[in-house]
Amino acid sequence: MDGQYLPIQEAKLSVLDYGFLHSDATYDVAHVWKGAFFRLGDHLERFFCGMAELHMSIPYSKAQVAEILHNCVALSGFESAYVEFICTRGTSPDFSRDPRDAENRFIAFAIPFGSVANEEQMERGLHLAVTDVLRIPPSSVDPTVKNYHWLDMVKALYAAYERGADTAVLLDTNGNVSEGPGFNMFAIKDGVVSTPDLSVLLGITRQTIFDLCAEMGIQCHAQDIAVEDLKSADEAFVTSTAGGVMPVTTIDGQSVGSGEVGLLSKRMMALYWQLHEDDRYRSVISYPGSTEQ
Amino acid sequence: MDGQYLPIQEAKLSVLDYGFLHSDATYDVAHVWKGAFFRLGDHLERFFCGMAELHMSIPYSKAQVAEILHNCVALSGFESAYVEFICTRGTSPDFSRDPRDAENRFIAFAIPFGSVANEEQMERGLHLAVTDVLRIPPSSVDPTVKNYHWLDMVKALYAAYERGADTAVLLDTNGNVSEGPGFNMFAIKDGVVSTPDLSVLLGITRQTIFDLCAEMGIQCHAQDIAVEDLKSADEAFVTSTAGGVMPVTTIDGQSVGSGEVGLLSKRMMALYWQLHEDDRYRSVISYPGSTEQ
Numbered sequence: 001m002d003g004q005y006l007p008i009q010e011a012k013l014s015v016l017d018y019g020f021l022h023s024d025a026t027y028d029v030a031h032v033w034k035g036a037f038f039r040l041g042d043h044l045e046r047f048f049c050g051m052a053e054l055h056m057s058i059p060y061s062k063a064q065v066a067e068i069l070h071n072c073v074a075l076s077g078f079e080s081a082y083v084e085f086i087c088t089r090g091t092s093p094d095f096s097r098d099p100r101d102a103e104n105r106f107i108a109f110a111i112p113f114g115s116v117a118n119e120e121q122m123e124r125g126l127h128l129a130v131t132d133v134l135r136i137p138p139s140s141v142d143p144t145v146k147n148y149h150w151l152d153m154v155k156a157l158y159a160a161y162e163r164g165a166d167t168a169v170l171l172d173t174n175g176n177v178s179e180g181p182g183f184n185m186f187a188i189k190d191g192v193v194s195t196p197d198l199s200v201l202l203g204i205t206r207q208t209i210f211d212l213c214a215e216m217g218i219q220c221h222a223q224d225i226a227v228e229d230l231k232s233a234d235e236a237f238v239t240s241t242a243g244g245v246m247p248v249t250t251i252d253g254q255s256v257g258s259g260e261v262g263l264l265s266k267r268m269m270a271l272y273w274q275l276h277e278d279d280r281y282r283s284v285i286s287y288p289g290s291t292e293q
Numbered sequence: 294m295d296g297q298y299l300p301i302q303e304a305k306l307s308v309l310d311y312g313f314l315h316s317d318a319t320y321d322v323a324h325v326w327k328g329a330f331f332r333l334g335d336h337l338e339r340f341f342c343g344m345a346e347l348h349m350s351i352p353y354s355k356a357q358v359a360e361i362l363h364n365c366v367a368l369s370g371f372e373s374a375y376v377e378f379i380c381t382r383g384t385s386p387d388f389s390r391d392p393r394d395a396e397n398r399f400i401a402f403a404i405p406f407g408s409v410a411n412e413e414q415m416e417r418g419l420h421l422a423v424t425d426v427l428r429i430p431p432s433s434v435d436p437t438v439k440n441y442h443w444l445d446m447v448k449a450l451y452a453a454y455e456r457g458a459d460t461a462v463l464l465d466t467n468g469n470v471s472e473g474p475g476f477n478m479f480a481i482k483d484g485v486v487s488t489p490d491l492s493v494l495l496g497i498t499r500q501t502i503f504d505l506c507a508e509m510g511i512q513c514h515a516q517d518i519a520v521e522d523l524k525s526a527d528e529a530f531v532t533s534t535a536g537g538v539m540p541v542t543t544i545d546g547q548s549v550g551s552g553e554v555g556l557l558s559k560r561m562m563a564l565y566w567q568l569h570e571d572d573r574y575r576s577v578i579s580y581p582g583s584t585e586q
Contacts, residue, residue, distance in 0.1 A: 020313045151316065
């Protein structure tokens with residue numbers, strides 16, 4: 001934060017930063033699993049694209065950001081971590097309202113690895129509610145620029161809780177399935193995997209599902225998914241850096257397929273974690289005092 | 294901030310506050326002019342409605358918040374100020390992603406009075422661009438709950454700057470005029486005043502225009518405004534707590550009416566500031582060391 005490494009309790013942002021006052025910020029989250037980042041390069045790539053689209057810049061290259069993130073994790077000592085890096089519009093001299101006057105700010109932090117689904121939910125599958133909240137459309141805010149505009153997500157979450165569900169999925173402007181609070185949605189029907197292609201973040205875990213399907217010779221399509229099609233799927237799961245591949249077993253109180261965690265979903269979950277051993281995707285952390293990488 | 298009065302440079306928020314990480318917050322801004330708040334009760338009313346809708350609460354009544362705001366201004370010594378008060382979702386123990394686990398946080402600050410239009414722009418009238426950016430629709434985020442979801446506004450601002458304009462107005466989902474970065478939009482045609490009724494914040498300054506028109510016997514309607522109707526208006530102005538009533542003299546490079554600040558707009562501007570002397574709307578600040586109110 002502002003060029004210093006600090007304990008997380010001391011990592012604080014000016015209340016005048018437009019990253020707070022206008023949610024004028026982009027960010028990314030990578031995770032560390034058993035001492036190594038997973039697909040860090042992809043997260044960095046997306047983060048730098050987001051900054052460019054928002055007319056923001058930081059005085060660090062991708063390699064330098066990677067080094068800062070490594071340092072955050074090494075200093076925290078976490079073997080598994082959730083590592084968030086943020087560029088905010090920053091503060092302006094003289095309280096100027098012109099975003100071009102602001103000095104952009106870079107922040108990064110490592111906290112313990114977190115998951116959308118807790119242990120019990122991973123075991124029994126998530127209970128999902130399809131809400132009538134519309135995800136903020138791309139004509140307003142580009143969903144491929146990872147952003148903090150979550151009031152629609154929070155509204156959907158409260159609606160889901162009221163209906164006894166664990167989490168929610170939102171709809172796009174055409175009434176099709178969009179995404180949920182922090183995750184992409186997948187359905188499996190007759191062995192074919194599908195996920196929405198518009199109005200959603202292009203998740204790195206989502207991309208990993210495409211990659212795994214390609215390796216396994218399974219068809220995987222990005223396409224519109226009608227609510228009825230999601231509900232009548234054989235299996236469903238959600239993906240997020242926060243938790244990986246997480247099964248869904250009921251939607252609006254009705255069982256998905258057999259109501260048990262599906263076989264293909266289980267296979268995806270296993271392969272997803274197996275991929276974490278793959279050197280193509282790993283960047284190993286050097287912790288202080290450790291004798292080996 | 295967290296129960297303490299601090300210099301603004303020390304007013305800092307945890308980077309883990311969901312008011313930042315999910316823009317999960319509502320706020321309001323009241324202004325102080327010549328030592329008195331203007332319509333503070335209306336701002337407090339809107340703020341408390343917003344918190345209720347977002348399932349948030351603070352341990353202060355409206356009267357207590359008013360007292361805190363008075364203290365912020367009195368301690369700052371500003372005769373004219375921009376006073377922002379915020380409720381964020383807050384931080385959660387153990388990094389929980391469930392908004393119900395978070396402890397809501399109240400923040401308030403006073404900074405010097407600011408304006409959407411600078412002195413030169415007030416004099417010559419604002420140059421406005423109508424952009425094709427759609428304001429985040431009410432089906433996603435309720436615009437009457439004042440919020441920090443501004444990436445659409447910022448995108449529109451950059452588009453306006455590229456076209457040589459001072460600021461931008463966004464469109465609603467039907468392609469009609471919505472609002473701009475921090476202001477409501479008004480058009481005057483044949484002596485009738487109109488302003489959009491959907492997809493917009495119900496501004497307190499906007500309400501003041503309704504009140505002034507009622508007193509003057511001028512028709513004022515909240516209704517859809519097509520882009521063509523805005524461009525062919527006799528006069529146009531924008532309203533905001535940050536600046537009051539601000540004239541618009543060109544839209545997309547074309548003159549509005551005569552291209553001069555309109556007569557009715559000038560009258561509105563004068564009456565708006567005159568209303569600041571009205572005891573119905575004033576709450577006078579007691580500054581430390583002052584011998585009279």
